[in-house]
Amino acid sequence: MSERERDDHTGTETTGHEWDGIKELDTPLPRWWLWTWYGSILAAVVYWVLMPAWPGLTGYTRGILGQSDRAQVVQDLGGLAKQRHAGESRLRAATLQQIEADPELQSYAMQVGASVFGDNCATCHGAGGAGAKGYPNLRDDVWLWGGSLDAIQHTIQVGVRSGHPQARGETVMPAFGRDQMLDDAKINDLTEYVVALSGRKADGAAVARARQTFTDQCIACHGPAGTGDVSRGIPNLTDAEWLYGSSREAIRDQIWNGRNGVMPTWEARFSPETVKALAVYVHANAGGVAEPVAPAKTVAAEGVLAGAAGR
Amino acid sequence: MTTVIDNVNRTPPPEGPGPRSVAEAARDKARDKGSLYKPRVPIYPKLVHGQWRRIKWALLILTLAVYYITPWIRWERPGALPDQAVLVDFFGRRFYAFGIQLWPQEVYFITGLLVIAALALFLVTALFGRLWCGYACPQTVWTDLYIYVERAFEGDRNARMRLAAAPWTFDKIWRKGGKHAVWLAVAFGTGGAWIFYFRDAPTLLREFWTGQAPLTSYLSCAILTVTTYVFAGHMREQVCTYMCPWPRIQGAMLDEHSLQVTYRRDRGEARGPHKKGQSWEGRGDCIDCQACVVACPMGIDIRDGAQLECINCGLCIDACDEIMDRVGRPRALIAYDTDFAVAARAAKQPPSYKFVRARTIYYTVALLAVSGLVGWGLANREPLDLHALRDRNPTFVRLHDGSVRNGYTLKIANRTFAPVAVRVDLSGVPGARLSTPGERAGLAVETTVPANEVRALRVFVTANPTDDEASLPATFRVTGGAMSTDADTTFLTGAETAP
Numbered sequence: 001m002s003e004r005e006r007d008d009h010t011g012t013e014t015t016g017h018e019w020d021g022i023k024e025l026d027t028p029l030p031r032w033w034l035w036t037w038y039g040s041i042l043a044a045v046v047y048w049v050l051m052p053a054w055p056g057l058t059g060y061t062r063g064i065l066g067q068s069d070r071a072q073v074v075q076d077l078g079g080l081a082k083q084r085h086a087g088e089s090r091l092r093a094a095t096l097q098q099i100e101a102d103p104e105l106q107s108y109a110m111q112v113g114a115s116v117f118g119d120n121c122a123t124c125h126g127a128g129g130a131g132a133k134g135y136p137n138l139r140d141d142v143w144l145w146g147g148s149l150d151a152i153q154h155t156i157q158v159g160v161r162s163g164h165p166q167a168r169g170e171t172v173m174p175a176f177g178r179d180q181m182l183d184d185a186k187i188n189d190l191t192e193y194v195v196a197l198s199g200r201k202a203d204g205a206a207v208a209r210a211r212q213t214f215t216d217q218c219i220a221c222h223g224p225a226g227t228g229d230v231s232r233g234i235p236n237l238t239d240a241e242w243l244y245g246s247s248r249e250a251i252r253d254q255i256w257n258g259r260n261g262v263m264p265t266w267e268a269r270f271s272p273e274t275v276k277a278l279a280v281y282v283h284a285n286a287g288g289v290a291e292p293v294a295p296a297k298t299v300a301a302e303g304v305l306a307g308a309a310g311r
Numbered sequence: 312m313t314t315v316i317d318n319v320n321r322t323p324p325p326e327g328p329g330p331r332s333v334a335e336a337a338r339d340k341a342r343d344k345g346s347l348y349k350p351r352v353p354i355y356p357k358l359v360h361g362q363w364r365r366i367k368w369a370l371l372i373l374t375l376a377v378y379y380i381t382p383w384i385r386w387e388r389p390g391a392l393p394d395q396a397v398l399v400d401f402f403g404r405r406f407y408a409f410g411i412q413l414w415p416q417e418v419y420f421i422t423g424l425l426v427i428a429a430l431a432l433f434l435v436t437a438l439f440g441r442l443w444c445g446y447a448c449p450q451t452v453w454t455d456l457y458i459y460v461e462r463a464f465e466g467d468r469n470a471r472m473r474l475a476a477a478p479w480t481f482d483k484i485w486r487k488g489g490k491h492a493v494w495l496a497v498a499f500g501t502g503g504a505w506i507f508y509f510r511d512a513p514t515l516l517r518e519f520w521t522g523q524a525p526l527t528s529y530l531s532c533a534i535l536t537v538t539t540y541v542f543a544g545h546m547r548e549q550v551c552t553y554m555c556p557w558p559r560i561q562g563a564m565l566d567e568h569s570l571q572v573t574y575r576r577d578r579g580e581a582r583g584p585h586k587k588g589q590s591w592e593g594r595g596d597c598i599d600c601q602a603c604v605v606a607c608p609m610g611i612d613i614r615d616g617a618q619l620e621c622i623n624c625g626l627c628i629d630a631c632d633e634i635m636d637r638v639g640r641p642r643a644l645i646a647y648d649t650d651f652a653v654a655a656r657a658a659k660q661p662p663s664y665k666f667v668r669a670r671t672i673y674y675t676v677a678l679l680a681v682s683g684l685v686g687w688g689l690a691n692r693e694p695l696d697l698h699a700l701r702d703r704n705p706t707f708v709r710l711h712d713g714s715v716r717n718g719y720t721l722k723i724a725n726r727t728f729a730p731v732a733v734r735v736d737l738s739g740v741p742g743a744r745l746s747t748p749g750e751r752a753g754l755a756v757e758t759t760v761p762a763n764e765v766r767a768l769r770v771f772v773t774a775n776p777t778d779d780e781a782s783l784p785a786t787f788r789v790t791g792g793a794m795s796t797d798a799d800t801t802f803l804t805g806a807e808t809a810p
Contacts, residue, residue, distance in 0.1 A: 027349075028347055028348055028349035029347070029348050029349065030348065030549060030553055031349060031351060032546070032549065033348070033553075034348050103758075103766075106748070107767065126705075127704055128702070128703070128704025128705045129705075130704065130708065137708065139705055139708045139716075139718070140709065140710050140711070140716070141710045141716075142710070239711035240709060240711055240712065240713040241709075241711050284748035284769060285718070285769075287716065287746065287748070287771050288746070288747065288748020288750070288769070288771075289746070289751075
């Protein structure tokens with residue numbers, strides 16, 4: 001090995017690298033640094049002995065401590081269930097109204113509900129519960145099946161047209177167009193009539209023509225004023241809420257195709273305590289009013305229609 | 312160049328045998344062996360007497376006393392709140408410092424404190440060099456304490472060097488053993504004191520010895536015991552030289568006007584041995600006695616000028632002053648001085664000192680600004696605090712009658728030690744009605760915030776705005792007794808903005 005250049009100042013060898021007259025010193029590392037490195041190697045060997053480390057063809061070295069992340073998860077889940085036990089028994093003992101009135105218990109229920117909602121309900125109703133076309137908005141004050149705590153709890157339990165013996169949704173909206181119950185012109189007129197029902201401007205002549213059709217086909221469920229019936233999940237046609245859209249095209253589409261929403265029953269999947277928590281969560285986010293559906297608009301449909309026709 | 316500052320004319324090392332600085336010895340040893348690694352040459356600092364040593368003892372006692380005693384100071388607080396003056400309560404999520412109680416949301420006060428500490432360090436370093444390193448740094452303080460223990464068992468420098476070279480006799484075994492035992496005891500006490508900052512000290516002491524303390528306490532105590540023992544007992548100057556970033560950083564704060572421990576080469580050179588009765592004419596005051604080198608806990612030769620390893624502890628000043636007294640020359644051959652003054656004297660000009668410089672001015676301004684901000688923030692903390700979090704999904708909901716509802720979560724913090732009944736109202740949205748789940752809508756909502764807690768309150772605001780603004784600025788106000796606080800937010804009306 002040839003003699004390397006030494007720096008006069010420090011007496012240390014240089015690496016021979018030089019930039020603009022600045023030379024790099026080959027300063028030796030402190031000896032303890034080396035020991036630290038040996039220590040790390042030793043620690044790795046100890047780790048191989050203690051912990052699962054080396055993969056093999058059919059398995060892996062398990063280590064003498066018997067550490068297993070899977071077993072740990074199972075144990076942690078058991079611990080979690082134990083931890084939740086206290087909260088769950090409180091939920092079980094209280095009525096929905098009592099849960100809502102107790103800030104601490106409500107806060108607990110809200111946390112449980114938020115988590116369950118995110119995992120199960122958000123797929124259709126949206127992460128915030130605002131719904132989408134065909135999927136009801138759970139944050140407003142319009143409820144097809146009732147917005148009281150008990151009604152929400154019942155809907156979650158049995159679902160809508162879910163196959164559950166008590167499922168909600170014994171009524172269905174017929175597909176007037178697809179099933180050729182009404183012809184094109186009648187459906188167009190009926191669309192104008194429904195637009196007029198919600199207080200919007202409509203073609204007066206069409207509304208007049210559709211009056212008889214509405215009486216024949218619609219009032220059995222939607223009522224003479226079009227205000228629907230919450231006890232059977234019949235939508236109110238006079239309010240600002242439209243599950244399948246408020247435009248003429250959307251309304252006509254619904255009369256033609258008669259879509260009927262489905263919601264699964266959650267009874268088998270959730271414990272009764274979880275359903276309670278979820279009901280409290282949904283109710284609180286919707287405003288938490290005892291009976292959120294406002295009394296059906298006391299506007300005489302005829303009056304509205306007369307006005308609409310005149311406009 | 313490896314040194315941070317290098318404006319010193321170096322004299323070549325003295326020829327022939329004689330004590331050399333350990334740094335040089337280490338270099339030689341590494342060079343001779345052709346090793347890639349530099350062995351640590353043990354340093355045996357000699358005890359010195361003098362004013363800087365006295366100051367260091369005083370600061371050692373003061374800083375250690377503050378560290379060990381602080382957790383035991385009691386401070387009466389109402390109810391079930393801890394009665395410890397200084398406590399970092401992770402479980403209760405509070406930081407207590409005497410009359411101040413900080414919540415996790417206010418961690419910026421701690422940030423501010425750290426910024427103040429950093430700026431103060433900058434300022435002190437620019438003015439007086441590495442005072443922190445030499446006097447207050449825990450590494451220096453504990454190393455000093457450990458060397459004190461070492462000296463008590465093994466004697467001063469020469470005795471320690473003899474003992475290290477001596478065969479293993481009973482005398483050596485008990486001296487070494489005793490030293491390590493006391494070191495470990497000190498380390499254990501240090502780690503032990505640390506954990507008391509995080510849990511009620513008397514309770515934890517009892518729990519600790521009855522085996523009921525949390526595992527974290529035992530682990531923290533064990534880790535600090537080991538680090539203290541290793542750093543202060545075995546690694547000492549290696550921590551400063553190799554592990555600490557500050558010696559590198561402080562080069563940016565120092566300039567030629569910073570006071571540092573300086574060998575006044577203008578007076579000392581040319582150095583050389585001096586016999587009693589010899590003339591001092593035509594030579595320097597340095598008699599090359601190596602007193603400064605053997606006193607140095609970092610194992611350097613201060614006469615090489617300012618260097619990275621030097622922690623500015625001033626022990627070489629005391630060592631040199633002792634010698635100067637003995638040989639009848641004036642003191643302060645090594646002293647706190649500036650490079651500028653030394654250069655001036657060397658050029659036969661009167662030295663001048665400049666403490667007001669651009670960097671000291673802006674460090675001071677920044678320090679005052681941040682201190683003022685933190686102080687103002689602490690003085691103006693509201694006992695009630697309000698944060699309004701808008702629902703973001705959905706941002707608004709249209710109700711059956713066409714009105715619009717926005718949801719908010721209000722976080723109302725009550726920093727007092729009593730429950731506060733509060734009333735929440737909103738301004739900025741015409742005709743707004745407020746409601747909380749389970750309550751009828753009205754102009755305001757009321758609730759009670761428990762003592763020293765945050766209450767999360769869901770509030771719905773329903774309005775039927777008539778204008779076409781898509782969003783309205785709004786303000787929540789929480790009023791509780793004489794206290795009140797505001798939080799700004801917005802109300803989305805659902806109106807489509809004009810394209």
